[in-house]
Amino acid sequence: MKASAFAYARATSVANALELLASHGERARVLSGGQSLIPAMNLRLVSPELIVDIGELKELRGIAVKGETLVIGALTRHADLLKSSDIVKCAPLLAAAVAHVAHPAIRNRGTIGGSLAQADPASELPACMLALGATIVVRGPGGERRIAAAEFFTGIYETKLAPQDLLVAVELPVARKGSAHFFQEFARRHGDYAIVGLAAQAVLQGDGFADLRLGYFAVGDRPVLAKAAGKLTGVAITPALLAEASAALSDELDPHEDQQATPAMRRHLAKVLLSRCVSTLLNRPDIHRGASA
Amino acid sequence: MSSIRVNPETLSVLDRPNSYIGKTVPRPNLERLLQGRATYVSDMELPRMAHVVFLRSPYAHAKILKIDATAAKQMPGVVAIVTGKELSAVITPWVGVLSHLKGLKSAPQSALAIDRVCWQGEAVAAIVATSRATAEDAAEHVAVEYEELEAVTDMRTALDPGTPVIHASLGDNLAFERIHDAGAVDKAFAEADAVVEADFIFGRHTGVTLEPRSVVADWNAAETRLTIYQGTQAPHMVQNIAALHLGLRESQVRVVCKDVGGSFGIKVHIYADEMATYALSKLLRRPVKFVADRVESFNTDIHARDHRCKGKIGVKRDGTITAFEIDDLTGIGPYSMYPRTSAIEANQVVNLVGGPYTSKNYRARARVVFQNKNVMCQYRAVGHPIACSVTEGLVDLAAMKIGMDPVEIRRRNLIKDDAYPCGSPSGLRFEQLSHHASLSKIVEMMDYQALRAEQVTLRKKGIHRGIGIASFIEVTNPSAAFYGVGGAKISSQDGVAVRLDAQGSVICQTSITEQGQGSESLTAQIVGSVLGVSMDRVRVVLGDTDMTPYGGGTWASRGAGIGGEAALQATKILRKNILDVAAVILQSTPADLDIANNAVVNVSDGAPRIELNELARIVYFRPDTLPPGTRPELMATKHFVPREYPFAFTNGVQAAWVEVDTDTGFVKLLKHWVVEDCGTIINPQLVDEQIRGGVVQGLGAALFEKCIYDERGQLTNANMADYLVPMSGEMPDIDVGHVVSPTRESELGAKGAGEAGTAGAAAAVSNAVNDALQPFGAIITEIPLTPQVILTALGRI
Structure with missing residues (x-):
């Protein structure tokens, strides 16, 4: 398909871009890399009257x-x-x-x-x-x-x-001393949108976490900072505690259904990621095996 | 490479010095393709050319109450807006049936829907404008009033009394049924020590060619002639059908097929929107271009597979398979496709199940039903993946039941390599297959015992890997038995004309076509080898009904076996003609002369006697110097069709090594092996890449590809983000080995290789996944094997 006709303006400065957006409001769309906007326009899912191209704004x-x-x-x-x-x-x-x-x-x-x-x-x-x-x-x-x-x-x-x-x-x-991270996603193919993914940032302390932030994605209508992480900070991690955090995670998520997964499957995969995240960050393979058995 | 050669005592034309046969040589068309100088239909621009966009039904089943194009017709750049009724003045409807598929029925289909739409995506109006974008703008202003009707979507209930009948005139939704019963099936099951049953489910999928379907139709009112530029596998078939339905003689239609970006069987059918484009050109008296976009491709390119097949196998404790039984059901959309019909796939399933094995007891039923979804038809390896997955799935289940190794049960049941010629219980005739040689070879290639040991070791660490084996047979080189006997005007013979031009180069016109598989290359290799000239002197012309001999084209793994043999025979005649005139010029005898390295040489010592360009100069420009009565003929034409066997069956075996993450349901393909027997190999690289490409398409079916329809008949994943094609990142290394059993039907001895990869890949992967899941007691007989399917089978969700 072809996009419907639109006007195009290349912004010369941030101020200029803001002027263009102010004068056209919802009828204008900002073009940066174009990797989502252009396909959507070609499918005529969106038909903006004006494209404000900010690609040249080096600042x-x-x-x-x-x-x-x-x-x-x-x-x-x-x-x-x-x-x-x-x-x-x-x-x-x-x-x-x-x-x-x-x-x-x-x-x-x-x-x-x-x-x-x-x-x-x-x-x-x-x-x-x-x-x-x-x-x-x-x-x-x-x-x-x-x-x-x-x-x-x-x-x-x-x-x-x-x-x-x-x-x-x-x-x-900037990442603090003693911080560690974990990133994993389950996607059908390399480069696909994830079925469920986890971006986690932690501060390690002794055998456990001084801080743990679990950023889940593809588990609902927006990314989720899981509260279940709270159960795992400042305490010694045991399989029982992980199971408790896992149950809390399951309760707190409200995942959607799509062609790749049911909500139940998303909850299951989110729990697998939690277990893999904790066992990887703490270098405790025993925890993961315990959780997935 | 082990080889079983016919008449090894004589040197064939293929074994000549400097032969290109059996050698990997670069394709002659590589530079053209790689430099971006290929010509695809979408590259073509003709004077006064208009673009057509089809307004397509958003409903799976609906009455068309009113089409209001008044506003759209006023828009700048709009040439015409044409409805089905209007277009029916220039093109007649068609019915996709063949007489040899007894009982097959379908309803008349029009180029554009008239009064009613039967699937989401069926075209209801054609918007012709000066550009595609303008036509799309106008399409948004064509108002169609529909009355939605109940859609028949579930094939399992399509025949229920409570389900609406899609075409009232047909009486029911049953398009075709075939029942087959051979041997003594009940007795064989009674005598078995174990009987295993399973329901196999196959997703609907489609071919996803890189280049979409594209047509430029150019009606020249002055010549009363239609030229169709189209990426098709079968130009003469398109010519015949366009002429028939536009009320023209075949001589009034020329079909030109330049470069084609992939076909896989998608481009061997007659599509309503393509017919509409031909008709629009005639109606509007100007060139009209149609290029399907990706969404249209998903909604209207033929779909395939979508079978549910109950299978049953009987086995004795010693591994002897006593019987196979299947009950197959498939839904084909609202019309049987034209002209090859949509009953072929189910018919193939009945033909092929149990085919590699000695058991003579076989009962089958196949039912083909109508539904309000996109049309289904033949796609690469028609029916084979279904038949192979059912057969090989059942064989593995039987082996599991009696505690026998999957390789061993196959050794005990595959038809012996020295048992040919022989037949199958479904009536297939096999000339020469090599199941045991192939199985032995693959076992060696994969180091089967070492893999088994590795599997055991890894299982202790919670890593679950599996091995899957799948033997298969493949239909290639079809004779008239496929379509011709059923009344379709689809040529089963192919022709090649080959001539020496005035500077000693060779022009070869062939009726087979090229869509990426290497038809140009294999033709040039054969011509160059048989004649004795270098390949760079051979120019191959294909894809033009005015310029090539009449023939079938490239589909059903027939290009090399049929078109290649025609090339060989035509070139032999040309060679003889050249040697005859050379003997006159050189005052020698033809038997003492040969052609090598572009020159006529002595047979005795290989010494060059006369360059071909010099010979051609004399023949074309100084025939006065030849003795009286010498009438050289430096062009030769031959046609070929197999006559003895309806099909040249090939065989092979595939093996998959996979790892299943039992926490997530994800399958990792670690390695894949194929051993196949396509007879004479003309270009090993082309064959290997055909096999690999076919395997990848089969792996797509195994793990990824599925057209997902909702209960109202809406295709919900008609885009490249949601319809998952296999990508390189997920593909394993694929090792290919060969056993060579040439067919005796031709001097070339080549059988087809285009579909073998697709035939068995999914079966091997399914068997491997089930092998990996053995400790969990989970058996899965459904593809694609998605994480959701696997986690569900494991009881994890």
């Missing part, structure tokens, strides 16, 4: 470490995240996750801002933002707003972004 591209904060410009491409030594050092979870984002051709075009603004509940990066405690930086007609990732995602393809807003950057706290 929105790049990765910088500012003290204890890692700042990633919205136009930074997945391929750049994958190559960045700053990402590996300061947010290794993100580096692990990006390798699972689609395929190289898509990673070469797709951007972190585009992925977060699209807010597909089965995509990797929103869950990483939750696990990493990211702040989403947004500019709109009223100036700049800083939104915690936990507040940002509001539903399937829905965020706190208004039609006149532009997502300009994300800020992540």
Whole structure:
């Protein structure tokens, strides 16, 4: 299929982009990497009157470490995240996750801002933002707003972004000493959207966790920071405790049904991921075997 | 490579010096394809060409109450908006039946739906405009009023009295039924020590060609001639049918088939939207282009498989299989496809089940029912994956039941390699198969015993791996028995014309077609080898009903075996003609001369006598210098069709080594092996890649591919994100070995190799998964083997 006719404007600055968005409102769409928008337009699922191409706004591209904060410009491409030594050092979870984002051709075009603004509940990066405690930086007609990732995602393809807003950057706290991460997703094929995935960030202390943040994705209409993690922090981990956390996780998730999985299967896989995550981070294969038997 | 050769005492034309037969040589069309200089239909632009977009039904079954195109017709760039009634003035409907499939019935199908739509995606109006985008804009402004009717979607209830009959004139929803009973089945089951039954379920899937179906139809009113540019496997079939339904003589229709981006049987049928495009060109007196988009491809390219088959096997304690019995059910959509029909797949299932084995007791029933879903028809390895999965699944279940190794039970039951010629209980005739040689070879290739040991060791660590074996037979080189005897005007013979041109190069026109499998290459290899010229001197012309001999095309694994033999025989004549005139020129005798390295040479010492370009110069430009009465003929034509056997059966065996994650239900394909016997191998690389490509398509069926319909007949995954094709990341290494039993029906000895990979891959994987799951007591007889299916079978969810 072919997209219906649309007007096209290449924004010359963030201010210019915001002006264009302000004057066209919901009839305009922002084009960054185009990996979700263009297919949707070609399928005529969306027919914007105006495309605001922000691709040339160099100020929105790049990765910088500012003290204890890692700042990633919205136009930074997945391929750049994958190559960045700053990402590996300061947010290794993100580096692990990006390798699972689609395929190289898509990673070469797709951007972190585009992925977060699209807010597909089965995509990797929103869950990483939750696990990493990211702040989403947004500019709109009223100036700049800083939104915690936990507040940002509001539903399937829905965020706190208004039609006149532009997502300009994300800020992540630089990984603390003693921190560890776990990323795994179950997808039918490499590069597919996950059936269930987990992006986890932890701070290890002795034999257990001082902190554990479990960012689940593809388990509902938005990424979920699982509260069950609370049961596993600051205590010695036993198979019984893991089973208790697993049951709590199952209760707290409200997964959807689609062609890949029933809610029951999603709950089951989420529990498998929890068990694999804990046993991997603590290097305790005994825990996982106990949980899956 | 072990080989069973006919007449080994004589040197055949294939064993000549510098022969290309049996050698991996690059395809002549590689550069064209790799440099992006191929010509696909979508590349074509003709003066005054318009584009057609079809408005398609959103309902699986509905009455069309009203079509209002008033607003759309006023839009700029719109050429015409045509309904089914309007188009019926230039094209007649068709019925997809064949007389040899007794009782097969179907209803008349029109190029565009008239009054009623019978599946979601059926075209109800054609929007013709100056560009595809303009036509899509206009399509959004065509208002169609429908009255939704109850849709028949579940094949299991299609024949129930309470289910609506889709075509009232047919009386019921049963399109075709075949019952077969051979030997003494009840007695054989009674005498068995164990009888095992299982219900096998196969997902509906489709071919997903990289290039979608595409047509440019160009009616030239001045010549009263229609030229159809189309990516098709069978140009002469398209010519015949277009002419028949447009009220033209065949000579008024030319079909040109340039480069084609994959077919897999998808492009060997007559589709309503393609017929509509031909008719629109005639109606509007200008070229019209139709290129299906991906959503249309999923909704209208033929689907295949979608069988539910009950199977039963009897076995004695010593492993002897006493009988097979099946009851197969398949749903084919609302019409039997034209002209090859939608009963062939079920018919093949009945033909093929139990085919590799000696048991003579076999009972089968196959029922083919109508439903309100997209049409189903022949796709790569028609019926074979069903028959192979049922047969091999039952054999493994029988082995499990009596505690016998899967390889051993096959050794005890496969037809012996020295038992040929022989027949199957379904009436198939086998000329020469090599089941035991193939099985021995694969056991050796995979180091079966070592894998078994590894499996045991890993199981103790909670790693569950399985081995699956699947022997198979494959129908290739079909004679007229496939379609011709049933009244279809589909040629089973193919022709090749080969000529030496004035500079000693060779032009070869063949009626087989190329969609990526290497038809051009194998033809050039044969011509070059038999004639004695280098391949770079051979130019192969195909895919044009004006320019090539009349023939069937490339489908049913027939290109090499039938078209290749025609090339061989035509080239032999040309060679003889060249040597005759060379003998005159050289004052020698033909028997003392040969052709090698583009020159006529002495047989005795190989010394060059005259270059072919010099010979051609004399023949074409200075015939006055030849003795009186010498009339050289430097063009030769031959046709070939197998006459002795209706089909050249091939055989082979596949093995899969898989790991099942019993926590998640995910299957990892670790390794796959194939040993096949396609007779003479012309180009080992092409054969191996055909096998691998076929295996990958079979693995897609095993793990991924399924057209998912809801209960209202809506296809819910008609896109590349939701319909999962196999991708390289999930594919295992595929080792291919060969046993060679050439067919005696032809001098070439080649049988087909295009479908063997697809035939047995899913069966091998299913058996491997069940082998891996043995400790859990779970048996799965359903594909695709999704994580959901496996976790459910394991009781994890």
